[in-house]
Amino acid sequence: xxxxxxxxxxxxxxxxxxxxxxxxxFSSCKEEDPTEPRxxxxxxxxxxxxTTNPAAADSLFTQSTLGSTIVIVGNNLAATxxxxxxxxxxxxxxxYATETHLIVRIPDLxxxxxxxxxxxxxxxxxxxxxxxxxxxxVLPPAPVISAISNEFAKEGETxxxxxxxxxxxxEVTFPGDVVATEMTANDPTGRTMTVKIPAGxxxxxxxxxxxxxxxxxxxxxxxKLFNNEGIIHNWDDVNAFGWGxxxxxxxxxxxxxxxxxxxxxxxxxxVVPGGWGWNNDKVIxxxxxxxxxxxxxxxSPKYAADAPISNFDLKMEIAASGGGxxxxxxxxxxxxxxxxxxxxxxxxLTDFVRSTDGKWYTxxxxxxxxxxxxxxGGGKLTKYSDLNPNEIRIVIQNPTANGIxxxxxxxxxxxxxxxxxx
Numbered sequence: 001x002x003x004x005x006x007x008x009x010x011x012x013x014x015x016x017x018x019x020x021x022x023x024x025x026f027s028s029c030k031e032e033d034p035t036e037p038r039x040x041x042x043x044x045x046x047x048x049x050x051t052t053n054p055a056a057a058d059s060l061f062t063q064s065t066l067g068s069t070i071v072i073v074g075n076n077l078a079a080t081x082x083x084x085x086x087x088x089x090x091x092x093x094x095x096y097a098t099e100t101h102l103i104v105r106i107p108d109l110x111x112x113x114x115x116x117x118x119x120x121x122x123x124x125x126x127x128x129x130x131x132x133x134x135x136x137x138v139l140p141p142a143p144v145i146s147a148i149s150n151e152f153a154k155e156g157e158t159x160x161x162x163x164x165x166x167x168x169x170x171e172v173t174f175p176g177d178v179v180a181t182e183m184t185a186n187d188p189t190g191r192t193m194t195v196k197i198p199a200g201x202x203x204x205x206x207x208x209x210x211x212x213x214x215x216x217x218x219x220x221x222x223x224k225l226f227n228n229e230g231i232i233h234n235w236d237d238v239n240a241f242g243w244g245x246x247x248x249x250x251x252x253x254x255x256x257x258x259x260x261x262x263x264x265x266x267x268x269x270x271v272v273p274g275g276w277g278w279n280n281d282k283v284i285x286x287x288x289x290x291x292x293x294x295x296x297x298x299x300s301p302k303y304a305a306d307a308p309i310s311n312f313d314l315k316m317e318i319a320a321s322g323g324g325x326x327x328x329x330x331x332x333x334x335x336x337x338x339x340x341x342x343x344x345x346x347x348x349l350t351d352f353v354r355s356t357d358g359k360w361y362t363x364x365x366x367x368x369x370x371x372x373x374x375x376x377g378g379g380k381l382t383k384y385s386d387l388n389p390n391e392i393r394i395v396i397q398n399p400t401a402n403g404i405x406x407x408x409x410x411x412x413x414x415x416x417x418x419x420x421x422x
Contacts, residue, residue, distance in 0.1 A: 038094065040079035043130025046123070048073040052103060063137035065214050066112065069105045072125060072134075077102040079127045085110040085138050086119040106138055113167050114140035114190055140165045140190065142215030145223045147352065148208060151362040152226045152261060152317050152412055158182075158196045161210065162354070166193045168213035174198060175206035175225060203227040204421050221313060221418035222364065230296055230303075230414040232392070233286045235264035240294055242391070244283030257321025257358040258409045265319075265411040268396055271403040272329060286413060287391040294390050295415055302417040305385035310368040311419040312384060314392070318349070318363050319409040320356040328404055332395040333365050337388040340379030343370040346397065349408075360409075367415070387415075 048060045050071045064070055072083070078099045082089045088110045096103035102125070111119050123136035142165065149160040161172075169185040172195045185193035193210070203225035210217040217223070233240040235251055245251075250267045253260045258267075268282050288294040298305040314333055320326060329349045336342045345365055352363040367387070372379045381387065394413070398404050 038079040038097075040076060040127040040129040041099070042076045044074060044076045044080060044125045044127050044132040046072055046074040046125060046132045046134040049123070049134070049136060062135060063139055063213065064106060065139045066106055066108050066110060066141060069103065072102040072104065072123075073100065074102075074125070074132065075100060076127065076129070077125065079129075081126050081128065084124045084126070085136070086116075086122060087111070110138050112138050112140040114165055117188060139212075139214040140167055143169070143210040143212050143217040145208065145210060145217050145220070147222050147364075148225065148362065149354070150261075150317065150360045151224065151315070151364075152360070153197055155197050155199050155201060158194055160354075161193050161195065161208070162191065163210075163217070164191060165212070165214065166190045166210065169193065170211050170213065173209045173211065174201040175204065175208070176200060176202040177206070197225075201225070206421075221366070224416075224418065224421065226315075226362075226412075226414075227416070227421055230416045231412065232294055232296070232415060233284075233413040234262065234411060235266060236262070240286040240288050241266070242285040242287035243280070244285045244393075245281045250281070255321065255407065255409060257407070258319045259358065261317050261319070261360045261409075261411055265409045267407070267409055269407040271405050272396055272398040274398050274400050274402045274404070276397060276399055277403075282396040284394040284410060284413075285391065286393070289390050294392065295387055298385060302420045303384060303415075305383065307384045307417070307420075308368075309381040309383055309386060310366070311417050312367045313416050313418050314365045314367055314413070315416055316363050316394070316413045317360045317411050318353050319358055319360045320349075320353050320407060321358045321409075322405065322407045323356050324405055326350050326353060326356065326404070326406060328398060328400040329406060330397045330399065331363065332393075332397050333370060334393040334395060335370060335388050336391060336393075338381060339386050340381060341372040341376045343372050343379070343381060345370045349396075356407075360411075 050060050050073055052069050052071055078097050080092050080097055080102055082091055083104050085106055090107050121137045123134045125132045144165055145161055145163040147162040153159050166185045167190045172180040172183050178198050178200045180195045180198050183195040204227045207219040207223040231238045251264055252267050253264055255267050266284055270281055296303040326349045330346045331349055332344060332346050334344045347365055353361045
């Protein structure tokens with residue numbers, strides 16, 4: 001016996017074909033209004049659940065996803081009053097009911113393990129003469145990856161995937177169709193899971209993909225690993241530091257609670273002044289006026305001058321230590337000298353830096369989100385060549401009233417084309 005997962009993708013023609021065949025074979029010859037309630041000839045029974053596709057009538061299963069349409073096979077089903085999934089009732093269209101077959105859609109509001117850990121995993125059919133129950137699991141939606149903790153991580157390192165619906169995970173696949181052999185998906189909220197990067201991964205060849213019993217996660221700009229291109233500053237072999245923090249003291253290879261991700265990093269360790277207070281020690285200004293080029297050259301399809309700015313993200317890795325809260329702190333991306341004037345974007349640190357235990361996290365800022373102030377017209381960049389080729393600034397800001405203690409390491413500033421990867 002085959003076991004399949006039904007998805008909502010079967011066409012309505014399958015439903016009609018099955019319905020017509022079922023009514024022809026199983027309905028009595030007596031003319032009756034199919035929309036009127038029918039009298040139950042006895043309590044219902046359930047023998048199987050199957051797909052609506054007549055060509056796969058022998059494919060039976062005991063689980064399906066929200067929004068799926070299924071066929072309940074049994075007896076005394078024509079007079080069904082309602083069907084419930086995990087206690088959630090759904091009404092029945094009598095047109096889709098015969099004595100032996102009942103077509104029903106699983107409502108999107110049915111509770112699953114994603115919303116309630118104590119779901120019954122039970123399907124119930126009720127008519128005026130009784131009820132029948134059947135062990136049946138309603139699966140949550142397919143996994144969604146919203147972020148990879150550290151996109152700069154290498155083979156053998158463990159990363160955390162953030163997102164939703166990491167339940168019943170079957171495998172994690174890395175770019176190059178490499179399947180992970182070590183993973184853990186036991187977060188009861190389904191929002192995080194860990195996985196070790198296997199050997200043979202080629203970041204230019206795709207995305208990190210999670211496959212569960214419910215389906216496969218979709219690719220996005222947040223599901224890609226660093227593909228070894230676009231570095232504009234890393235404190236080591238690409239050093240475009242212009243001004244800001246004290247390079248003699250704050251460019252280090254280690255700090256209390258923080259180990260280097262890749263040799264040197266810049267360290268911002270201070271009580272960040274409240275009320276947008278300023279000091280140079282929380283600024284990293286990257287510039288290259290001597291050769292008139294900071295950002296990647298426009299000599300490849302990935303960095304074509306007329307490529308839409310929406311293709312590009314400014315990325316960096318950040319680690320925090322000290323155990324305190326970063327709540328309230330923001331990172332400002334600030335680019336002067338563009339056709340739109342000075343454009344900027346504020347990003348909450350806690351949107352990306354999930355802990356203060358020294359772990360490295362990737363922060364990703366779509367360059368299309370940068371805009372001039374309202375006073376300057378609110379203009380935005382439109383294409384890659386709109387970027388100032390010489391200068392980009394990063395500033396840690398604190399708009400709250402009080403100072404916030406922070407110890408932050410920053411490294412591997414880069415511009416990546418999130419659309420063209422090869």
